[in-house]
Amino acid sequence: MALVDRYLHAVKFWLPRNQKDDIIAELSEDLRSQIEDKENELGHKLSDDEVEPILKRCGSPMAVAGRYLPQQSLIGPALFPIYSIIIRSLIFYFLLPWLLLWLGITIFSPDFRVDHPGAALFASLEPWWLACTYSLFFNTLAFALLDRSQVRSHLVNNWNPRALPTERDHNRISRGATIFELTVVVATLAVLVQIDPFHRVFHFFGLTMTLSPQWPYFIWALTALTGGGIAVSCLHLAQPCWTRLSASLRLGLDVYSWGLIYLLCRANLLQALSGGDLGSNDGVKLVNSFNYWMASSAGWVLFIGAIVLFFDIRRILRVGPAREFEKP
């Protein structure tokens, strides 16, 4: 019976203080009756090996005690959906971007790696860990308190079907956004066609700026990009909802534009700067600094471009072939 006593002692530990003895007396009676029946059936005293399956079938001490306790939850089912949305938003729109930004800085910024060598690199992530801990802790605490307050019943019970938000169509392309986009690309094209691509020397504020020989190629590429932008915007105006075709065209346009910006950063675009109060050395220094700054931004361009492309690809996958023929 030592095994039964140990089991009852373990169950007792988890029980509410004022009911411990009563519950244990009753459970003990039941277990001893079961053992007694088994002993009568087998014709001998049960060994520990034979008692063990009876206790195992009864359940773990914590589980058995748990059934006597009232159902409790930190955040009840009424508020849990809101809590879940807030936590997911916190992770996907705040903590994850922060982590990606940290990764981006770590990968693309040599200066940051020099300033934070070895373990110091990971120590620079400490504010992120703190933000994770505090935001999750305080949100959970706030919801747990809300769940126990009168505000919960006010939030859950006072609602009006007419006040519910209208259904939002994620496939719909806003006409306002398309018109804005079209205006910007048309204005850009209007500026680009005014520029003589072979004219590489510019004068302003008494300074003379000479651009690299690749400049005309960029002008042509930018003109083609704006042309593509106008075509895609017109398509959106004609059919203001995402289809596989329009989403793929958007992806193609974004690959092209972010690729172009990347090449622009790496092109050492500024060839010379002179005039004004600038000495020849100052001009060279400024040109080198500008080109270095542009080149070191190339990694960031790739990083941001990758995020944009991620959303473009996700849009293609979400649209799906079945919605291809849906009317706007």
Add this chain to the structure above:
Amino acid sequence: MSPSTEQGNDNRFENLRQELRRGSLPLAVLAALRTEHYGYTLRKTLAVHGMAIDEGTLYPLLRRLETQGLLVSEWREEDKRNKRFYRLSPDGKLILKQLLIEWKSIHTSLEDIF
């Protein structure tokens, strides 16, 4: 049918079966306690009638029903051991009568649907 699908179906059936039986347990317990029982004999009685219930489920249920005033209990000595005997309270008898009517109504409705 693949073995994993079969096992999935078995699990789903078992979950629904337990849910169905759990819902009818209070009624079975109240009905069985028209005659006085202590926990172990009550379990045996229910098992004989095809409503086997483990101790971890029965005793918390008995406590809940007693807290609701549907059962009364007393500790008494029997066969040199202290046992807690349960029986229906007057309120319990009334509720049992109403629940049985409800149960028959559900049964009739289900028969109609089937």
